[in-house]
Amino acid sequence: MIERLRALSAIEAAPLLLGWELVRTLPEGIIRGRITETEAYHQSDPASHTYKGETARTKSMFGPGGHAYVYFTYGMHFCLNVVAGPAGSGEGVLLRSLEILEGADLALRNRNGRTPLALGPARLTQALRVDRSLDGHDLASLPLQLREGSMPSGAHVQVTPRIGISQAVEAPLRFVLREGPLVQ
DNA sequence: TGCCTGATGTTCT
């Protein structure tokens, strides 16, 4: 259950979330995807929005684990985070990529026919039609639900530096779900 | 195929 996220730091939760499913319920149908790429952000991390303390924007990131933190960036994109840790800890996991398991046609429509569907944090939110109305949403409930899942058999977690940021770029806090055996 | 740039708006200093 996602209450577990309140007992975990973002760094612990980020690899754990790989293989979990995100279910988006829309009037037209359901989109279900498996989380395949995450990044951990915590309050003592200069690349994190919570580094400088709580603001109006980051309020939901300081809420209890298991909630959503949706923020707007670069003037045109939303990004979706899963808040981790107990209330006030200010840490979370950025969801960077999903593998769409169900409702790919609907996701494709949300993306105006463009592929890839949900590879990249902004494409992910576009495919699932996530915007700031879901900021602070409890991910245990509709219309956006996080369901505990497991890694596909034979898959492994690859740990790499984060991308798309300008601070603490070398910290190995990015976790990618890779199919097949580990190759260096 | 790969680099470069424009689009775009919220947030914080």
Place this chain on the structure above:
DNA sequence: GAACATCAGGCAC
């Protein structure tokens, strides 16, 4: 007023 956890399209090679 500048920075920003980005993406897509255009152009050169």
